[in-house]
Amino acid sequence: MSKPKVEFFEEESQTDRLSRKTKEAPFFPIAVGMCGAACLYGAYMFKRRxxxxxxxxxxxxxxGAQGLAVATLTVGLGYTMYQNIFKQEDDAK
Incomplete structure:
Protein backbone atom coordinates (compact mmCIF):
# COMPACT_ATOMS: atom_id res chain seq x y z
CA MET A 1 0.00 0.00 0.00
CA SER A 2 1.45 3.40 -0.97
CA LYS A 3 1.62 6.34 1.37
CA PRO A 4 -0.94 9.08 0.77
CA LYS A 5 0.46 12.19 -0.82
CA VAL A 6 0.44 15.08 1.63
CA GLU A 7 0.35 18.63 0.32
CA PHE A 8 0.72 21.67 2.52
CA PHE A 9 -1.19 24.85 1.86
CA GLU A 10 0.93 27.96 1.41
CA GLU A 11 -0.11 31.51 0.81
CA GLU A 12 0.68 32.37 -2.79
CA SER A 13 1.20 35.90 -4.04
CA GLN A 14 -0.25 37.02 -7.35
CA THR A 15 3.23 37.00 -8.91
CA ASP A 16 3.89 33.45 -7.74
CA ARG A 17 0.50 32.31 -9.02
CA LEU A 18 1.08 33.96 -12.41
CA SER A 19 4.51 32.33 -12.62
CA ARG A 20 3.07 28.90 -11.76
CA LYS A 21 0.20 29.23 -14.23
CA THR A 22 2.60 30.36 -16.96
CA LYS A 23 4.71 27.24 -16.43
CA GLU A 24 1.60 25.03 -16.56
CA ALA A 25 0.18 26.63 -19.73
CA PRO A 26 2.84 28.74 -21.48
CA PHE A 27 0.72 29.55 -24.53
CA PHE A 28 -2.01 31.34 -22.55
CA PRO A 29 0.09 34.45 -21.74
CA ILE A 30 1.30 34.45 -25.35
CA ALA A 31 -2.33 34.42 -26.55
CA VAL A 32 -3.25 37.27 -24.21
CA GLY A 33 -0.22 39.21 -25.43
CA MET A 34 -1.17 38.65 -29.08
CA CYS A 35 -4.71 39.85 -28.38
CA GLY A 36 -3.33 42.92 -26.60
CA ALA A 37 -0.94 43.63 -29.49
CA ALA A 38 -3.82 43.43 -31.96
CA CYS A 39 -5.81 45.89 -29.84
CA LEU A 40 -2.87 48.31 -29.66
CA TYR A 41 -2.42 48.04 -33.43
CA GLY A 42 -6.13 48.73 -33.89
CA ALA A 43 -5.98 51.78 -31.63
CA TYR A 44 -3.05 53.06 -33.68
CA MET A 45 -4.81 52.40 -37.01
CA PHE A 46 -8.13 53.90 -35.89
CA LYS A 47 -7.16 57.32 -37.28
CA ARG A 48 -6.27 55.79 -40.66
CA ARG A 49 -9.48 53.81 -41.17
CA GLY A 64 -8.94 39.73 -35.67
CA ALA A 65 -7.81 39.92 -32.04
CA GLN A 66 -9.93 36.93 -31.04
CA GLY A 67 -8.68 35.00 -34.07
CA LEU A 68 -5.06 35.59 -33.05
CA ALA A 69 -5.78 34.44 -29.49
CA VAL A 70 -7.61 31.30 -30.64
CA ALA A 71 -4.90 30.49 -33.19
CA THR A 72 -2.19 30.82 -30.53
CA LEU A 73 -4.08 28.57 -28.11
CA THR A 74 -4.67 26.03 -30.91
CA VAL A 75 -0.96 25.95 -31.72
CA GLY A 76 -0.25 25.46 -28.01
CA LEU A 77 -2.74 22.61 -27.81
CA GLY A 78 -1.20 20.96 -30.86
CA TYR A 79 2.27 21.34 -29.39
CA THR A 80 1.16 19.82 -26.08
CA MET A 81 -0.53 16.91 -27.84
CA TYR A 82 2.57 16.36 -29.97
CA GLN A 83 4.77 16.27 -26.86
CA ASN A 84 2.42 13.90 -25.02
CA ILE A 85 2.22 11.46 -27.93
CA PHE A 86 5.98 11.27 -28.42
CA LYS A 87 6.61 11.18 -24.69
CA GLN A 88 4.35 8.12 -24.41
CA GLU A 89 6.20 6.46 -27.31
CA ASP A 90 9.56 7.14 -25.61
CA ASP A 91 8.26 5.73 -22.32
CA ALA A 92 7.02 2.58 -24.10
CA LYS A 93 10.48 1.87 -25.58
Whole structure:
Protein backbone atom coordinates (compact mmCIF):
# COMPACT_ATOMS: atom_id res chain seq x y z
CA MET A 1 0.00 0.00 0.00
CA SER A 2 1.45 3.40 -0.97
CA LYS A 3 1.62 6.34 1.37
CA PRO A 4 -0.94 9.08 0.77
CA LYS A 5 0.46 12.19 -0.82
CA VAL A 6 0.44 15.08 1.63
CA GLU A 7 0.35 18.63 0.32
CA PHE A 8 0.72 21.67 2.52
CA PHE A 9 -1.19 24.85 1.86
CA GLU A 10 0.93 27.96 1.41
CA GLU A 11 -0.11 31.51 0.81
CA GLU A 12 0.68 32.37 -2.79
CA SER A 13 1.20 35.90 -4.04
CA GLN A 14 -0.25 37.02 -7.35
CA THR A 15 3.23 37.00 -8.91
CA ASP A 16 3.89 33.45 -7.74
CA ARG A 17 0.50 32.31 -9.02
CA LEU A 18 1.08 33.96 -12.41
CA SER A 19 4.51 32.33 -12.62
CA ARG A 20 3.07 28.90 -11.76
CA LYS A 21 0.20 29.23 -14.23
CA THR A 22 2.60 30.36 -16.96
CA LYS A 23 4.71 27.24 -16.43
CA GLU A 24 1.60 25.03 -16.56
CA ALA A 25 0.18 26.63 -19.73
CA PRO A 26 2.84 28.74 -21.48
CA PHE A 27 0.72 29.55 -24.53
CA PHE A 28 -2.01 31.34 -22.55
CA PRO A 29 0.09 34.45 -21.74
CA ILE A 30 1.30 34.45 -25.35
CA ALA A 31 -2.33 34.42 -26.55
CA VAL A 32 -3.25 37.27 -24.21
CA GLY A 33 -0.22 39.21 -25.43
CA MET A 34 -1.17 38.65 -29.08
CA CYS A 35 -4.71 39.85 -28.38
CA GLY A 36 -3.33 42.92 -26.60
CA ALA A 37 -0.94 43.63 -29.49
CA ALA A 38 -3.82 43.43 -31.96
CA CYS A 39 -5.81 45.89 -29.84
CA LEU A 40 -2.87 48.31 -29.66
CA TYR A 41 -2.42 48.04 -33.43
CA GLY A 42 -6.13 48.73 -33.89
CA ALA A 43 -5.98 51.78 -31.63
CA TYR A 44 -3.05 53.06 -33.68
CA MET A 45 -4.81 52.40 -37.01
CA PHE A 46 -8.13 53.90 -35.89
CA LYS A 47 -7.16 57.32 -37.28
CA ARG A 48 -6.27 55.79 -40.66
CA ARG A 49 -9.48 53.81 -41.17
CA UNK A 50 -10.59 56.06 -44.04
CA UNK A 51 -14.34 56.20 -44.69
CA UNK A 52 -15.08 53.01 -42.74
CA UNK A 53 -17.53 53.52 -39.90
CA UNK A 54 -16.11 53.09 -36.39
CA UNK A 55 -18.46 50.21 -35.55
CA UNK A 56 -17.36 48.18 -38.58
CA UNK A 57 -13.70 48.92 -37.84
CA UNK A 58 -14.05 47.84 -34.21
CA UNK A 59 -15.96 44.70 -35.20
CA UNK A 60 -13.19 43.70 -37.61
CA UNK A 61 -10.58 44.48 -34.97
CA UNK A 62 -12.38 42.33 -32.39
CA UNK A 63 -12.62 39.39 -34.78
CA GLY A 64 -8.94 39.73 -35.67
CA ALA A 65 -7.81 39.92 -32.04
CA GLN A 66 -9.93 36.93 -31.04
CA GLY A 67 -8.68 35.00 -34.07
CA LEU A 68 -5.06 35.59 -33.05
CA ALA A 69 -5.78 34.44 -29.49
CA VAL A 70 -7.61 31.30 -30.64
CA ALA A 71 -4.90 30.49 -33.19
CA THR A 72 -2.19 30.82 -30.53
CA LEU A 73 -4.08 28.57 -28.11
CA THR A 74 -4.67 26.03 -30.91
CA VAL A 75 -0.96 25.95 -31.72
CA GLY A 76 -0.25 25.46 -28.01
CA LEU A 77 -2.74 22.61 -27.81
CA GLY A 78 -1.20 20.96 -30.86
CA TYR A 79 2.27 21.34 -29.39
CA THR A 80 1.16 19.82 -26.08
CA MET A 81 -0.53 16.91 -27.84
CA TYR A 82 2.57 16.36 -29.97
CA GLN A 83 4.77 16.27 -26.86
CA ASN A 84 2.42 13.90 -25.02
CA ILE A 85 2.22 11.46 -27.93
CA PHE A 86 5.98 11.27 -28.42
CA LYS A 87 6.61 11.18 -24.69
CA GLN A 88 4.35 8.12 -24.41
CA GLU A 89 6.20 6.46 -27.31
CA ASP A 90 9.56 7.14 -25.61
CA ASP A 91 8.26 5.73 -22.32
CA ALA A 92 7.02 2.58 -24.10
CA LYS A 93 10.48 1.87 -25.58
Missing amino acids: GHMSPSVFLMQLRV
